Amino acid sequence: QEENTMSKKTNGQELQEKLTWKFPHIAKDAPQQMEKASKFCEGYKEFLNGGKTERECVRLAVRMLKKAGYKPFDPKASYEPGDKVYYVNREKSVIATTFGKKPLTDGLRINGAHIDSPRLDLKPNPVYEKEDIAYFKTHYYGGIRKYQWGTIPLAMHGVIVKKDGEKVEISIGEKEGDPVFCVTDLLPHLAAKQNDRKLAEGIKGEELNIVVGSVPFQDEDVKEPVKLLALQILNEMYGITEHAFYRAEIEMIPAHKAADVGFDRSMVGAYGQDDRVCAYTALLAEIETKKPARTTVTILADKEEIGSNGNTGLDSDYVLHYIEDLADQAGVKARDVLRNSLCLSSDVNAAYDPTFSDVYEARNSSYINKGCVLTKYTGARGKSGSNDASAETMAKVIGIMEEEGVYWQAGELGAVDAGGGGTIAKLVAHMNVDTVDLGVPILSMHSPFELSSKLDVYNTYKAFKAFYK
Ligand code: MN
Ligand code: MN
Secondary structure (H helix, E strand, O other), X not given: XXXXXXXXXXXXXXXXXXXXXXXOOHHHHOOOHHHHHHHHHHHHHHHHHHOOOHHHHHHHHHHHHHHOOOEEOOOOOOOOOOXXXXXXXXXXXXXXXXOOOOOHHHOOEEEEEEOOOOEEEEEEEEEEEEOOEEEEEEEEEOOOOHHHHOOOOEEEEEEEEOOOOOEEEEEEOOOOOOOOEEEOOOOHHHOHHHHOOOHHHOOOHHHOOEEEEOOOOOOOOOOOXXXXXXXXXXXXXXXXXXXXXXXXXXXXXXOOOOEEEOOOOOEEEEOOHHHHHHHHHHHHHXXXXXXXXXXXXXXXXXXXXXXXXXXXXXXXXXHHHHHHHHHHHHOOOHHHHHOOOEEEEXXXXXXXXXXXXXXXXXXXXXOOOOOEXXXXXXXXXXXXXXXXXOHHHHHHHHHHHHHOOOOEEEOOOOOOOOOEEOOOHHHHHOOOOEEEEEEOEEEXXXXXXXXXXXXXHHHHHHHHHHHOO
């Protein structure tokens, strides 16, 4: 007989198990979720590839909503539990609602994610030629590390409004065989001086110039013939002239597609996962909600990366006005609805990166494969600019997740005074709504190729489903 040493735990060990807490690694605790998570992320990767700008995300979301039976919101109509509506704000933000069984004054369940991502925007006057090379001038949007944007294939996405008001959608660099564009960088042989720059200035803002052409229009008598050829090609493709760039929003973004990462294919690598990972999971949870207890408000917002400003960002009143319309319809006051509402500000957080561990505090960081991350507060320094969710709000959301067996973890955005950041949380809280941040831990956040764990994406979706039950 073999001695069984496994089953005996000491008093101390038993007490330790009872009194202490560690978030489990999902793949160790529930390896059966791997397959489900992988399957779930096939749709997620498609969403990332199909929605690479906020406008494209809105179009994709509306297509999914319509297919699921959602109708455009009509403030004059009246709705029953289970009815589904959506509202589009200027093609760059969308709100979806499933009406709940409880009265509106019991509060809404609000889930706000954002669909804008850091990128290089074209300047209003972008096209120029220098020494027989044609370029686009850019102005970066959101927090980028500029040196990461050199020497990678870029695609051109956006919209141009023609003189007659017609809108032209541009997408070059996505289809097989399309040309791509790029920012050049120095060869190491000649980079000695550049190497002495601080990393933040490795490539400077005015050096983020994108190569768009190199051969001239065949005419000895024109100045800037390379620029002219580029314009001629654009004119043939879209019927536009240089003047049209003043009526445009053009985004230059990484051309690569979402991919599985790792031998085990456990991660998704892609551009724009901040915050389309929460947008996709929130949208699916919204669509799959049948007759929720409380009316849902799923928001896919624009402009988060530059502070949620502008009328498609959450610092605008468009969400408040939407909720006021819902309240008017139900014959109640919006303020009575808002004060009883609960909001998940759904956004990504910085996953602990073992290679750069010194900017994290290990005990209070989020880790890939430990589930969605609940972030009590963001901000900088002494929580400045943060929503700082109450204990009661934390208890509510943790309770909702644990009841449905969602894998979740808590995490701060890095160590104290290492930096900081903000989300839409404080803007929703401003409307007198209990709000807390929840999302997916991300490695290389804001880079052209961000990493997420499929298990975390799947559990974020599960958290949103539980939230809308
Ligand atoms: Mn974000
Ligand atoms: Mn961000």
